[in-house]
Amino acid sequence: MQESTAKRQGSDAGRCRVMIEGIQPCVDGGRYPVKRVTGEEVTVEADVFADGHDRLAVVLQWRREEEETWQECPMTSLVNDRWRAAFRVGDPGVYRYRVVGWVDAFQSWRHDLEKRVTAGQEVGVDLRVGSRWVKQAAARASGSDAAQLRTWSAQLADARTLTEAERTTLALSAGLSELMSRHPDRTHATVSGPGLQVLVDPVLARCAAWYEFFPRSTSPEPGRHGTFADCEAWLERAKAMGFDVVYFPPIHPIGRAYRKGKNNEPVCVAGDVGSPWGIGGEGGGHKAIHPELGTLADFRQLVKRAKALGLEIALDIAFQCSPDHPYVKEHPEWFRKRPDGSIQYAENPPKKYQDIYPFDFETEAWRSLWKELKSVFEFWIRQGITIFRVDNPHTKAFAFWEWCLGELKRKHPELIFLSEAFTRPKVMYRLAKLGFTQSYNYFPWRNSKAELTEYLTELTTTGVAEYFRPNLWPNTPDILPGILQDGGRPAFLSRFILAATLGASYGVYGPAFELCENQPRLPGTEEYLNSEKYELKQWDLKAERSLEPLITRVNQIRRENPALQTNERLRFHPVDNDHLLVFSKTTELGDNTIVVVVNVDPFHRHHGWVELPLDDWALEADRPYQMHDLVTDARYLWRGPKNYVELDPHYLPAHIFRLRRRVQSERDFDYFA
Secondary structure (H helix, E strand, O other): OOOOHHHHHHHHHHHOOOEEEEEEOOEHHHOEOEEEEOOOEEEEEEEEEOOOOOOEEEEEEEEEOOOOOOEEEEOEEOOOOEEEEEEEOOOOEEEEEEEEEEEOHHHHHHHHHHHHHHOOOOOHHHHHHHHHHHHHHHHHOOHHHHHHHHHHHHHHHOOOOOOHHHHHHHHOOHHHHHHHHOOOOOOOOEEOOOOEEEEEEOHHHOOEEEEEOOHHHOOOOOOOOOOHHHHHHHHHHHHHOOOOEEEEOOOOOEOOOOOOOHHHOOOOOOOOOOOOOOEOEOOEOOOOOOOOOOOHHHHHHHHHHHHHHOOEEEEEEOOEEOOOOHHHHHOHHHOOEOOOOOEOOEEEOOEEEOOOEEOOOOOOOHHHHHHHHHHHHHHHHHOOOOEEEEEOHHHOOHHHHHHHHHHHHHHOOOOEEEEEOOOOHHHHHHHHHHOOOEEOOOHHHOOOHHHHHHHHHHHHHOHHHHOOOEOEOOOEOOEOOHHHHHHHHHHHHHHHHHHHHHOOEEEEEHHHHHOOOOOEOOOOOOOEOOOOOOOOOOOOOOOOOOOHHHHHHHHHHHHHOHHHHOOOOOEEOOEOOOOEEEEEEEOOOOOOEEEEEEEOOOOOOEEEEEEOOOOOOOOOOOOOEEEEEOOOOOEEEEOOOEEEEEEOOOOOOEEEEEEEOEEEOOOOOEEEO
8 A cells, every 4th residue: 555655755765765565454455434433542553664774753634525624643663673653533424544654864864873773882972963954853843842852962962071971871861762753854754655444433333233023013903004103112111121223114105015924925915905015196206105104294303302202213215115115107217028028027046026026227317226226215314314224235236336335335424234245255245345334244044053153253352443444133024934933932032132142233023023023934934924014013012922021131231331332352161061062252441341151052051161372351260250140130150271161051041241350449348330
């Protein structure tokens, strides 16, 4: 990432001796930004070196995209010409950072002077050379700094009234070194380039608990279509359970042509409400609301109520149309035609989706299509929505997403986009690079200890973590994983605790998950029997089997423990049982440490010896420490690196421990804090 010195210095390019390489973090050579949220640090490293043995000065510079002035701090030399520094980002938006390095003539001179003095050599001439460096720095300085430097320059050259020893002491003094570093000569500095980008999002992009429900299923009266007014009670319940984001499937009019019946039957009957993803009808399309839900004013009132509760509503954006969508008549050029002139419906052979028309992103009218689709987001932003869950973005053009999300974030940096792309890893990662804030992922299908360890290690400790934020969902309306079908309630318990503690962001398809719904439509499929996608549901939220108490408690644990609010320091630990998964999360300062032990086998009790890194956590091997189970409030005294655990999945398949250390109070007794 080194900028061309010829471009910067013209005929003096050859005098720029410093090389800058290997800047990290950096995504695809700087093609895409790294991601952070407000308040986080960006730790930057780079290889910086020059010919010869001169001392170098290296600084890290950063600024907001729209600002002109760079802030900076010195970088610290590590080993093998590697340098490091960090800066903290502020409000959402785009920031840039770069590395600047130059040969520090004064420090090079000072270093050589120290060696000559140690060798007992005469240094009179060297002191006069140093006087010249200091005089030049005085010309770059102003005020009291300039005056002081002129005085010291004169003293270094004053062999009449000052001894060589006195002048040498001044030359090697910390005060002179510090003042010279404030006024360096950067005439031949190398700049690493125009700056790599950091995309800064709101804190909610890093850590949030999502709760999905269908507004049409919120009616307290059996058989009646729910309304936005009915949703208010569900918002209050979601808030009481500790969720941050409530996610709605599409709320638009639903087409009637080829409408699917219950259980995705190809033919519907009277009373079938259809899939919310079959968007568009007589009442309008993507900028309209299903009339049975209410009006646009009702929706705005619901958004206002959610914000008053401290919740955000996430809205589903699905760029596809029912045959009844106004776009089909108004803009037939946006859809692909079959040989008989009809519009090509969606297919995933052998499956056919006659109720869905996908957009043709290769149409000659792609510019007008792009503009209209972006306007859909803009319409809902005006209604107060700042979080969007985007359906199947991997079936739309990459170039569209880069343009659309970039334009939207430039004007509204607070926006959050969740990518629902259950597809190949490289495609998922590319969508994240292009601007999606968070991403669904393979968590629903990673069940064993080995699978979870390998996958979460990849997502949190490799370069992927610089741009891909996983949002862990154990189920969705489309996905009823096999482990939930087979493992029953114990599997729901363990998968929930895994999602909520492995991930700083997680979500559940609410009522179905709370009530442990696990009947597939057909054996070997991941579709729900009597799926809410195709019918109104009446949920018994007070049922005894509900996981509401556990969900509420775990969300409270997440709020009270900062270690669970980030993925940065996720670490897996040894345990001598392949059915037990052990991992920890700690804060940067180590003042909050959470250790989670999960039995990933929903059928059998398992036990084992857990091994923890006492040295890393500053624990003494011969002194006990307390493991406080935050779910049950049980407390255990552990000693040494290895300790015993046993978990029955039919009772509670996990411990969420907070490590509490033995401390001494002012009253001279020990307690755990």
